[in-house]
Amino acid sequence: MHALLFLLALSPSVHAGDTAPGFSPDPREAKALAKARTDGVDVQVALPRRAEALQAGAATYASRCTVCHGAESEGDGTAAVALHPAPADFTDVARWDATSSGLKRWIIANGIAGTGMAPMGLSGEQATDVLAYIEVNFAQH
Numbered sequence: 001m002h003a004l005l006f007l008l009a010l011s012p013s014v015h016a017g018d019t020a021p022g023f024s025p026d027p028r029e030a031k032a033l034a035k036a037r038t039d040g041v042d043v044q045v046a047l048p049r050r051a052e053a054l055q056a057g058a059a060t061y062a063s064r065c066t067v068c069h070g071a072e073s074e075g076d077g078t079a080a081v082a083l084h085p086a087p088a089d090f091t092d093v094a095r096w097d098a099t100s101s102g103l104k105r106w107i108i109a110n111g112i113a114g115t116g117m118a119p120m121g122l123s124g125e126q127a128t129d130v131l132a133y134i135e136v137n138f139a140q141h
C-alpha cells in the first residue's frame with residue numbers, strides 16, 4: 001500500500017515532460033530554427049513528382065522515419081511514446097505548410113536541437129525525395 005502511494009506521488013513528475021501538441025519547451029529549438037531562417041534556407045524548394053524520386057523517398061521514409069513519425073506519418077511511430085515533444089504529425093497540413101520545404105530539408109540535415117529530431121545524414125536529393133513522398137502521400141491538401 002505504501003509503495004503504491006509512493007508511486008502515485010511520483011507519477012506527476014514522471015509525466016512532467018508532457019507538453020501540448022506543437023509546444024516545445026526547449027529554447028535551443030527556437031534558436032536553431034531562427035538561425036536557419038536568417039541563414040536563408042527558409043525558402044520553397046521544388047519537390048519532385050517523378051516516380052523514381054517518390055519510390056526513393058518511400059524507401060528512405062520506411063527505413064529512417066517510420067520509427068518516430070509512424071507508417072502513416074501521424075507522429076505515432078513505435079519510438080514516439082518516449083519523445084517530448086512528440087514527432088511531427090505530417091497529416092497536420094497547417095503545420096506542414098507553416099514550415100517551408102527549404103527549412104524542412106534543413107531540419108532533416110541538421111535536426112532540431114533538444115528534440116528527438118536528430119540530423120539524419122541524408123543527401124540533399126534524398127531529403128528532397130523523402131519530403132516529396134510525404135507531401136504526396138500524407139500531407140494532402
Ligand code: HEC
Binds near residue numbers: 024068087099
Ligand atoms: C528519433 C525520432 C525521429 C526520427 C527517426 C525522425 N524524426 Fe523527424 N521529428 C522528430 C521529432 C520529435 C520532431 C518534432 C520536433 C519539435 O516538435 O520541435 C520531428 C520533426 C520533424 C520535422 C519538422 C516538422 C515541422 O515542421 O514541425 C520534419 C520535417 C521531420 N521531422 C522530418 C523527418 C524525416 C523526413 C525523417 C526521416 C528521414 C525524420 N524526421 C526522422 C523525431 C524524429
